[in-house]
Amino acid sequence: MEPRELRRAVAAGREAAVALGLPVDDVHVVHNSDRVVLRLLPCDALLRVAPAQGLAEAEFEVAVARRLAEAGAPVAELDPRVEPRVPVRDGFAVSFWTYYAPTGSAIAPAEYADAFLRHHAALRAIDLDAAPHFTDRIASALNVVNDRDRSPELADVDRAFLADTLGGLGAAIGGDRARDQLLHGEPHPGNLLDTARGPLFVDLATCCRGPVEFDLAHAPEEVAPHYPGADSGLVHRCRALNWALFSAWRWRRDDQMPDRDRGRTEGLRQVRAALERCG
Incomplete structure (x- = not known):
């Protein structure tokens, strides 16, 4: 995203998290492309923020993640502290995920x-x-x-x-x-x-x-x-x-x-x- 859109996406992610009761003091941009991945602290949540026209895709991803986690797949899981849904905030679709700290090791x-x-x-x-x-x-x-x-x-x-x-x-x-x-x-x-x-x-x-x-x-x-x-x-x-x-x-x-x-x-x-x- 361009800088202006990125700032709006970060603000939308922060507002969506706060509205769900997650404490947010800092927001770190983990990845920026056509959608943004954010890490929120101190709640340590991972957010995917995309333009609202991608809402159906975000909802599909959440549904896939739920089904695969139940089937025991090696996938990142949704954040268990919030409902498995995709709120829309200021023109952005926001999904909530568990944050996994990288180990720094290469995958053989x-x-x-x-x-x-x-x-x-x-x-x-x-x-x-x-x-x-x-x-x-x-x-x-x-x-x-x-x-x-x-x-x-x-x-x-x-x-x-x-x-x-x-x-x-x-x-x-x-x-x-x-x-x-x-x-x-x-x-x-x-x-x-x-x-x-x-x-x-x-x-x-x-x-x-x-x-x-x-x-x-x-x-x-x-x-x-x-x-x-x-x-x-x-x-x-x-x-x-x-x-x-x-x-x-x-x-x-x-x-x-x-x-x-x-x-x-x-x-x-x-x-x-x-x-x-x-x-």
């Missing part, structure tokens, strides 16, 4: 894969009719890439490249749904916390349906070999697809990701490198 590939196995098992044990298919995400990205008003700075050659990549890989991977199940959706290293309870997944709003390789492709390359039964070729194709999705979002006119220009260049480079690896 085998440990990452084990967290995936337990997470995927819990996802198979719940029903989420509202969860989209991962190809819906591809369709949204193609809408951005194919609409010059929504991606005005995307060069024609790169526009054609991303459209071909998204369409081709989407059709190839999404055509066979025999391996589909519920997934995290974006379980990259930034969404797996190393805590005293072990690795815990966060950012659950991206839950979708697809093959487990779509999730594995978000993790470091060393992780997939520790996941029994994973199709390495499919993981490589999904990795190229994930970079194409990342690139499409960075070219949105209203993208709020910090250091967006570097992300645009790096995203296109990573798509090409991943496609070369796929052959």
Whole structure:
């Protein structure tokens, strides 16, 4: 978020917490992109604050978190001191989560894969009719890439490249749904916390349906070999697809990701490198 919006989001988070009886003296910005993650002290709560147009997504994430916690998944849990709902304050949707102090240790590939196995098992044990298919995400990205008003700075050659990549890989991977199940959706290293309870997944709003390789492709390359039964070729194709999705979002006119220009260049480079690896 831009500085002005960030200040409003911080104020909205503080007001929402105080209204629910949580003591707040200090607010620390943990992460800032299209939504903000805040740590509040001394109540030690973690808040996700997003523009109110993202209310449905925030409510979906809260519902997913409740179901997965009940199923024993390795996920960050909601704050037990407040009702599991998403209040709206000054144009922002606010959700409340448990804060987990980082241990400072790196998550080993085998440990990452084990967290995936337990997470995927819990996802198979719940029903989420509202969860989209991962190809819906591809369709949204193609809408951005194919609409010059929504991606005005995307060069024609790169526009054609991303459209071909998204369409081709989407059709190839999404055509066979025999391996589909519920997934995290974006379980990259930034969404797996190393805590005293072990690795815990966060950012659950991206839950979708697809093959487990779509999730594995978000993790470091060393992780997939520790996941029994994973199709390495499919993981490589999904990795190229994930970079194409990342690139499409960075070219949105209203993208709020910090250091967006570097992300645009790096995203296109990573798509090409991943496609070369796929052959």
